Amino acid sequence: MMNIDVLQMECSCNSTVGPFPSNYWSRTVLFPEWAYKPAWSPGSRQVQLWHFLLELLGRGEGGAISWGSEWGEFVIRDPERLAKLWGERKGKPHMNYDKLSRALRYYYNKRILHKTKGKRFTYKFNFNKLILVNYPSLPTCPQLSFYNPSTESAVQLGSLPFSFPKTFLCSQMHPVQRQFPFLSGTPPYGFNQSELSCLSHVNSAFHVMQTINWPIRSSTEWPHRGMGLQERSVPLNRNHHNED
DNA sequence: TTCGGAACGT
DNA sequence: ACGTTCCGAA
Secondary structure (H helix, E strand, O other): OOOOOHHHHHHHHHOOOOOOOOOHHHOOOOOOHHHHOOOOOOOOOOOOHHHHHHHHHHHOOOOOEEEOOOOOEEEEOOHHHHHHHHHHHHOOOOOOHHHHHHHHHHHHHHOOEEEOOOOOOEEEEOOOOOOHHHOOOOOOOOEEEEEEOOOOEEEEEEEOOOOOOOOOOOOOOOHHHHHOOOOOOOOOOOOOHHHHHHHHHHHHHHHHHHHOEOOOOOHHHOOOOOOOOOOOOOOOOOOOOEOO
């Protein structure tokens, strides 16, 4: 499994939104390894804190934590209750907010989170860095369909922290769809800047998956089966990285 | 309240 | 590697 360096990510992120050179991603991978870790691999891996937070946010689990005003921002309404829930999940009966927040602060370096300064108990996910392929359920967010133009079929891949129309449309392509061919839905979209940025990352991810044989550990580890990543309708005659 | 070093556990 | 525990500093 390859390791990804953050600086390289940064460069890619700030590059243009849109189609990528066809063989570019055969060597470069946009996202760090942690971003692809399955939330629940049966038995083996433990839940990570950010998984847990998204899970609670996803359920709209009352009181302890909720989404904030900005995209990706969340507010811990009841720090000690959140800590208790986290402690229960991890089997750490003495968990408290002091400790939980230390774990959150470790995420700063990893760029998973940052603090919203001036707002009490308020943090913000860097969704641009956080690929949500792992994430089956983010409540307010419909499932993301990757549209494959060749097979004219949609592939369920995960969800994003914002919503867009569900209806399928492929005859006439909206400019945004031209940029993000995996996008299904009815124009106009009206994405904001962060959403577009996020889409560009998903686009990259899609290209990665098409370009390389993505090291999916085992299909059972993924929330969505039969993603069709094997049935590659896009001809792949470049020398690509094979991880099998 | 928030931060981050340090030692520690798994 | 991903926290947990503890704690002094701002």
